[in-house]
Amino acid sequence: MKNEDRTFIALDLGTSNILAFVAKQGIVYNEPSIMAYDMITNNLTALGQEAYDMMGKVHSNIKMVVPIRDGVITDLDAAKDLLKHIFAKLQMLNDWKNSIILLACPSEVTELEREALKQVAYDMGAEIVVIEEEVKMAALGAGLNIDIPKGNVVIDIGGGTTDIAIISAGDVVISKSVKVAGNAFDEEIKKYIRSEYNVTIGSKTAENLKKELGSLAKYKGEKTMSVFGRDIVSGLPKEAVISSEEVRNVLVNAFSKITDLVIEIMENTPPELAGDIISHGFTICGGGSLIRGVKEYFNGIFSVPCSISPNPLTGVVEGAKNFQRVINNRIESGYYGKNAKDAKKGSQSNYI
Template sequence: MKIEEKQFIALDLGTSNVLAYVGKKGIVYNEPSIMAYDNLNNSLIALGHEAYEMVGKTNDNTRMVVPIKDGIIADMDAAKDLLKNIFGKLKMMDIWKNSVVLLACPSGVTELERDALKKVAMDLGADMVVVEEEIKLAAIGAGLNITLPRGSVAIDIGGGTTDVAIIASGEIITSRSIKAAGTSFDDDIKKYIRSEYNVNIGDKSAENIKIQIGSLGKYNAERSMSVFGRDVVSGLPKEAVVSAEEIRNVLINSFSKITDLFIELLEATPPELAGDIIKYGITICGGGALIRNVEKYFSDIFSIPCKIAKDPLMTVINGAKDYEKIIFNKLENGFYGKNGRNLKEINKFM
């Protein structure tokens, strides 16, 4: 099969959401990563939005599974099930045969973990699988021209991990990844409400609090919010009323891990790029970019201009779309082996 005839598939397998892009068709799937299984016969009951609606409302015969956690495959069989059912539902399983697949992963993923990601796609029939750091794809999807010989800084706050990177001349100069992101923010909110109000709340309730009143700085029309859960002592239903200020303090404490990571990154930055960072600033991507005043938070701490990417939830998959022509250009020039590993070093991609 000629290179130009191969089908291109890009996957952003996140802890919170799965996005799939197919060349010449666009984004064909964008739903939560969660899946529901029947424990009695180990059959898949639901996935995506349908499974998400079941969270916290299932019986003992149902188990909820998130196959990808922190960019790493936590359940290989479930990950294969996920992709088979997504593309089967779309009646697109045939596109996997001899396809070229691009997978996004966090910066801290090991070679062994990359190989596990590749195996899932290869088992479905892919001819070649390329794994790229999602922060690089996010920077491209955010509109940064990473090919220029100047430093571009991106922070991608996802569901399972936060990645920070400095990119110049088409490659990542230095990057870091931490498991402090959307789901851990929710966990911190749950812990605070349990500690302060003796109320256990669910994951969806914590996420809703974060979305509704979460912030990293004061904003107009701040309000309190009622949340319902189970009393830790009596086990009975109980209401807690939390303020925007309380949740802000929780989130600021959570985000301190990200600021520490960014300081560590800056300390490893070549001096020549420091001026670029001050001049061109930071671009924030991912779901965490939607938290109120996140750009002001980083700007105030580091005295560096900061902006939120347009459509931050889609930056990784949008970057993957743009990366399609880069991959096929590399293929034509013999830069990849069959399994997607680089055969040559190149410095210019676009």
């Protein structure tokens, strides 16, 4: 089959959001990666934004399921269900048949986890499945020319993981992943408010605090925000007033784990590439790059120039779109196997 007869689909299977890109159509889906099941009938009642809006507000017969945590499929059946419903909702399920699927995954996904990711796509009818590191796709989506022999440091702060990589001459030279990202920031905010105010708040409230007040450096117009939760002593509803400075202290402490990982990578970087990094600095991608002062934070610690991706939330699928040309060339050269049967065996040559 010719490449032009296959549908190219790129998926960013994020912990917080799932994005789907289809060639000639663009981004067709961008919603939270959460589902709501009726426990009595075992039917899916809501997914995406509709399910997200239900979080923390449902009875015991409704089960909230997040099939992808920290960039890894934790519930294979739910993941299949999610993708099928997404494309059925978009009336595009037939596009999966004989398609080329590019799946973006965190740097340290294991071989078994890669196989689980591929199996989801194959079970839905894909012919060829390519797995690429999210951070590499994010670099392409940020507009970096990764093909030239020049060191580029990319810090991709997502929902479940932060991926850090040095990319040169078209591929990843060294990469590391840490499970400290958007969701972990929310949890740290929840822990702080519980310990300081004796108030338990929900994940959505913590996320709102992060978005409204979160910063890594002082900024003009700092403010306070009232949040409502449950008093851990009396069990009654209680209000707490949180300041920007409090949220900043929580985030700076959480970000220290990311900076430690950057230092670890830099210590293992070839000297010639280290020289490039001093000149060109870091590119910061992912939803975490939207936190105020993140560029100044890394610049202050490492004394290198930093830039934010122009499309931090959609950069991975934008990069995957740009990578389609490379995949087509490799298909023509026989890189992924001679036919679909070879691909479905899950041989080493069927992913990068």
